[in-house]
Amino acid sequence: MMDAVPNPLNQPGDPRDRGGPAQPLLSVRGLVRHFPVKGSGFLKPKKVVSAVDGVDFDILKGETLGVVGESGCGKSTTARVLMQLIRQDRGELLFDGESVGGTLPLRDYRRQVQMVFQDSYASLNPRLTIEDSIAFGPRVHGISPRVAIDRAHDLLHRVGLEPGRFAGRYPHELSGGQRQRINIARALALEPRLVILDEAVSALDKSVEAQVLNLLLDLKRDFGLTYMFISHDLNVVRFMCDRVMVMYLGKVCEIGTRDAIFDTPGHPYTSALLASMPKMDPAERTKVPPLSGDPPNPIDPPPGCRFHPRCSFSEDICTRMPPGVSSAKTQHSVACLMAEPGGLHSRAPALQESGS
Amino acid sequence: MMNPMIEIDNLSVTFNRGRKPVQAVNGVSLSVKTGEVVALLGESGSGKSVTMRSLLRLHPKGTTITGRMQVAGHDVTALSARQIADFRGAVASMVFQEPRLALDPVYTLGDQITEAIMRHEKLGRNEAFERALALFEKVRIPSPERRLKTYPHEMSGGMLQRAMIAMALACNPRVLLADEPTTALDATVQIQILLLIRELQAEYGLSVIFVTHDIGVAAEVADRIAVMYAGRIVEEGAVADIIRNPQHPYTQGLLGARVELAGHRDRLVTIPGAPPDLADMPKGCAFAPRCVRVMEACGQAVPPLTGTKGAGQVACLHYA
Numbered sequence: 001m002m003d004a005v006p007n008p009l010n011q012p013g014d015p016r017d018r019g020g021p022a023q024p025l026l027s028v029r030g031l032v033r034h035f036p037v038k039g040s041g042f043l044k045p046k047k048v049v050s051a052v053d054g055v056d057f058d059i060l061k062g063e064t065l066g067v068v069g070e071s072g073c074g075k076s077t078t079a080r081v082l083m084q085l086i087r088q089d090r091g092e093l094l095f096d097g098e099s100v101g102g103t104l105p106l107r108d109y110r111r112q113v114q115m116v117f118q119d120s121y122a123s124l125n126p127r128l129t130i131e132d133s134i135a136f137g138p139r140v141h142g143i144s145p146r147v148a149i150d151r152a153h154d155l156l157h158r159v160g161l162e163p164g165r166f167a168g169r170y171p172h173e174l175s176g177g178q179r180q181r182i183n184i185a186r187a188l189a190l191e192p193r194l195v196i197l198d199e200a201v202s203a204l205d206k207s208v209e210a211q212v213l214n215l216l217l218d219l220k221r222d223f224g225l226t227y228m229f230i231s232h233d234l235n236v237v238r239f240m241c242d243r244v245m246v247m248y249l250g251k252v253c254e255i256g257t258r259d260a261i262f263d264t265p266g267h268p269y270t271s272a273l274l275a276s277m278p279k280m281d282p283a284e285r286t287k288v289p290p291l292s293g294d295p296p297n298p299i300d301p302p303p304g305c306r307f308h309p310r311c312s313f314s315e316d317i318c319t320r321m322p323p324g325v326s327s328a329k330t331q332h333s334v335a336c337l338m339a340e341p342g343g344l345h346s347r348a349p350a351l352q353e354s355g356s
Numbered sequence: 357m358m359n360p361m362i363e364i365d366n367l368s369v370t371f372n373r374g375r376k377p378v379q380a381v382n383g384v385s386l387s388v389k390t391g392e393v394v395a396l397l398g399e400s401g402s403g404k405s406v407t408m409r410s411l412l413r414l415h416p417k418g419t420t421i422t423g424r425m426q427v428a429g430h431d432v433t434a435l436s437a438r439q440i441a442d443f444r445g446a447v448a449s450m451v452f453q454e455p456r457l458a459l460d461p462v463y464t465l466g467d468q469i470t471e472a473i474m475r476h477e478k479l480g481r482n483e484a485f486e487r488a489l490a491l492f493e494k495v496r497i498p499s500p501e502r503r504l505k506t507y508p509h510e511m512s513g514g515m516l517q518r519a520m521i522a523m524a525l526a527c528n529p530r531v532l533l534a535d536e537p538t539t540a541l542d543a544t545v546q547i548q549i550l551l552l553i554r555e556l557q558a559e560y561g562l563s564v565i566f567v568t569h570d571i572g573v574a575a576e577v578a579d580r581i582a583v584m585y586a587g588r589i590v591e592e593g594a595v596a597d598i599i600r601n602p603q604h605p606y607t608q609g610l611l612g613a614r615v616e617l618a619g620h621r622d623r624l625v626t627i628p629g630a631p632p633d634l635a636d637m638p639k640g641c642a643f644a645p646r647c648v649r650v651m652e653a654c655g656q657a658v659p660p661l662t663g664t665k666g667a668g669q670v671a672c673l674h675y676a
Contacts, residue, residue, distance in 0.1 A: 205399035210613040239615040278572030
């Protein structure tokens with residue numbers, strides 16, 4: 001993946017690279033973000049939405065990390081905290097070994113992390129022309145207007161829009177696919193190292209989606225980027241990502257390499273998500289829904305394992321004991337009592353004698 | 357009884373708002389038999405929703421509709437305002453994409469469903485409420501009695517879509533029109549709703565038109581698929597034929613662009629370009645500017661749908 005066009009940035013020898021290729025680009029430790037529920041707390045019990053409730057993961061240099069889960073699982077909140085659009089209640093972000101907001105000032109951090117949102121229209125300023133939108137970030141960071149505009153034209157060219165035709169247009173004059181290309185160009189204008197794509201292709205038509213996915217792959221190779229790719233479409237995630245993280249109700253329930261997650265899912269929720277994808281073969285239609293009920297409300301999540309009310313393997317122990325993440329293998333870790341060796345669940349594997 | 361339940365013949369819909377008239381649907385013919393599920397598949401702007409909305413005449417004033425539409429023996433274009441109000445809900449009803457926008461936020465779900473029942477049938481409030489309760493049980497809403505007394509904002513998207521389906525079925529219609537009913541839902545909920553629609557369709561013998569942009573969804577629910585592009589049907593046939601052996605270059609492109617097929621390739625096969633501007637359509641085949649198999653004749657005239665009805669039809673000069 002890294003063997004592409006030589007580029008001083010995001011390549012070995014990039015002056016911004018501190019820890020070398022083995023150090024994760026971004027480490028997230030114990031991230032917690034709760035939102036108070038309006039109208040609770042005065043003469044009523046105080047309620048909070050546990051949008052993100054103790055999340056740990058790493059984004060490795062040069063990889064694409066996919067994040068999947070149902071609505072309300074906290075994937076967008078996680079993305080917004082990573083961007084520091086909202087601050088975490090607890091937890092720490094380490095960007096290339098430096099503490100964000102500590103040794104690494106926010107202003108420097110934000111130059112290196114950019115985001116593309118789902119709604120391509122709402123995320124562009126309708127009063128700015130395309131070139132002004134793309135040049136806005138660099139100008140804020142002190143680059144002269146002329147250089148910023150030149151760079152905007154170059155980026156427009158890179159995302160497949162001819163600068164001569166498009167630079168002076170306004171967002172409403174473009175189609176959804178073109179606007180999303182603009183958003184991608186804008187995200188790249190500050191030469192970031194990490195780009196967070198929050199459902200960036202979900203609103204596009206299938207034929208346009210394929211074009212934008214190809215573009216993202218090309219840009220990743222040419223600029224040596226790292227992606228965090230949030231999507232509800234497992235097929236797209238399977239195509240795009242090196243590793244995948246599955247979230248449920250504010251917690252990580254499984255994280256591992258793409259092949260591990262798709263071929264040997266360890267968590268019952270991951271299996272159910274995979275089985276919920278529509279089958280392309282009319283002869284093999286789904287007979288029974290893999291999961292019943294809607295994703296539960298992140299206000300007052302259930303005790304123990306959060307998935308237990310919808311899990312078909314649920315036992316008494318699951319209602320009482322929250323599973324830890326089995327972090328023995330970094331390739332693939334699962335937060336389920338059935339995956340804990342020597343655990344109290346009847347399906348848990350037996351504990352292996354150490355040293356055998 | 358041998359007549360098809362829905363017969364659309366050469367339907368065209370033109371919106372006269374804005375600077376230029378926009379012809380959103382351009383000579384669509386489609387028939388749906390009793391108890392058949394047809395998926396209208398297409399990208400945004402292909403005219404799939406507009407075609408379906410024409411069946412209930414849901415377009416704004418000033419829209420020009422030409423062609424003939426028969427639904428369960430009613431000539432939809434000839435009905436008076438009063439008659440079309442009787443027709444909506446009782447003969448054909450619709451499930452929308454966004455139940456949160458389609459339902460009234462200031463009335464409880466129970467009130468909205470009983471109102472619909474009482475509008476169409478001579479029933480007292482209590483009897484109508486009983487039927488609403490039975491419907492909620494039918495669509496498997498947990499604790500239905502309590503749910504009937506809730507407002508739309510108190511329910512999750514999946515539950516609201518179930519309520520919407522209950523409402524659509526309240527007056528025993530013969531035709532169900534579903535406009536991307538699962539697009540706004542999570543995959544785990546989507547499959548539940550698809551299975552529910554399939555089950556109710558079989559039980560009531562409904563004819564269903566199911567509008568979707570997702571081939572996977574069409575493969576899960578439909579008996580037949582009609583593929584639309586730029587206001588026209590370009591291919592139509594049995595679901596297995598369309599998926600296994602697509603004929604039209606556009607359908608082939610759509611199926612080929614799916615990420616599932618990419619396997620370990622590092623790039624997707626794509627259809628170049630973008631759909632045409634409906635206010636400024638090319639003269640011949642609308643897909644010609646993006647087509648990999650384009651010939652000179654493609655730019656001259658619009659190819660008609662050829663083939664036998666039922667066995668599959670395609671609108672492409674390569675098969676004419």
